[in-house]
Amino acid sequence: MTQNTPWLWQLPEWPQFNWERQALAPLEAQFLARSGQLVGASQHLAENDRETLRIDWLSNEAMETSAIEGEMLDRDSVQSSVRRQFGLKTDNRRSGPREAGIAEMMVALYRDFDGPLSAESLYDWHRMIMNGRRDLDVIGGWRQHSEPMQVVSGAVYEPKIHFEAPPSVNMDAEMAAFVDWFAGSRDLPAITRAGLAHFYFVCVHPFEDGNGRIGRAISEKALAQSLGRPSLIALSEMIARKQRGYYDALEAANRSLEITPWLLWFGETVLEAATLSQHKMTRLIDKTKMFSRLSGQLNTRQEKALLRLFRAEPDGFVGGLSAANYRQITGATAMTATRDLTDLVTKGALRKTGERRYTRYFLDLPPL
Structure with missing residues (x-):
């Protein structure tokens, strides 16, 4: 101007x-x-x-x-x-x-x-x-x-x-x-x-x-x-x-x-x-349904990690959740993190992609 x-x-x-x-x-x-x-x-x-x-x-x-x-x-x-x-x-x-x-x-x-x-x-x-x-x-x-x-x-x-x-x-x-x-x-x-x-x-x-x-x-x-x-x-x-x-x-x-x-x-x-x-x-409704379905089945570390992932929605956790991320969020040891994450996949809370150091975890939710 x-x-x-x-x-x-x-x-x-x-x-x-x-x-x-x-x-x-x-x-x-x-x-x-x-x-x-x-x-x-x-x-x-x-x-x-x-x-x-x-x-x-x-x-x-x-x-x-x-x-x-x-x-x-x-x-x-x-x-x-x-x-x-x-x-x-x-x-x-x-x-x-x-x-x-x-x-x-x-x-x-x-x-x-x-x-x-x-x-x-x-x-x-x-x-x-x-x-x-x-x-x-x-x-x-x-x-x-x-x-x-x-x-x-x-x-x-x-x-x-x-x-x-x-x-x-x-x-x-x-x-x-x-x-x-x-x-x-x-x-x-x-x-x-x-x-x-x-x-x-x-x-x-x-x-x-x-x-x-x-x-x-x-x-x-x-x-x-x-x-x-x-x-x-x-x-x-x-x-x-x-x-x-x-x-x-x-x-x-x-x-x-x-x-x-x-x-x-x-x-x-x-x-x-x-x-x-x-x-x-929609993701808030998904969170309520997931925590209701898994009530009494999660330890405090798993709950904390899932809440952190839901907080990143609807865009999603950048790059996906790694085992290192999980340890940082929860304070878990490497062995405990692997066990917790495997359990969350089995329970249908997370889905896993990749292998070894490329392994990443995402909330197992229907697409928006």
Whole structure:
């Protein structure tokens, strides 16, 4: 983008976005169908498995939305924080401020998905995810600095400006307009509303930091409101898998108020996320069935290894489980590992491929 090209918020029509509704119609229909399939699959889960699904989904989305911004969090601490927010039993693990903060925001999003979006709720989310930060001028409020809010790459002496947001003095007006738009947009189709809300919000970029995480949370809220329940789709995980494409799509959309290409990219990503979530749910059902079938037949080492393998689903344990991996996971000796693994194959929990040092073990499950 050249220096003379106006930013979107400088256009006289801002923020009147345009898109081709017919182009998005097939994606909207597929999303409703896949969401219905997710609900149907969840009916096969016992109550404790539904709780596991909820905790795992919130924890994983908290991890992934943070990873997109370059924050690598401790998974066990995030999960412990999520459980604590629900008043569930934890291992009394002490969570760091970042883990506790993002967990608090995700649970607040889950619990109040149908509540109105307001400046105050956005301030609360910002305080949560900035928990422990001391390097920002404003936490829990719109940015106030006088310098431009820019996304920049390249050398200091020759920077490339990918995007510049409206000046800080405009934030009260810009965000009042955004909140009003969000409240009045509930008649839009699910994907359209969620994708538009995310793009509109990140264009304004109202906070000093955390705009990406909050923008993705707004998308989750929009999808949940359209469905009338938390979506439970792995949106942040799928965006993290397509991170380069995500930033490229956002940057490309900054050239025009006609944002059909962005909404199509976002919609395809939502559908992929819904499919991933359906696969995760299927594997949770498979895990329950396997452990029920083998109840009383597994030692603690075998249980630990199987749980680790299921945790890697639906992608699977990278490269397959070797005897060395098993020893590392369980602390077993070489002889014990061989005996345990042979027993798991006999019991139909694992299938074996290869021979000798090329031997690998995989969960013996039906294909997805």
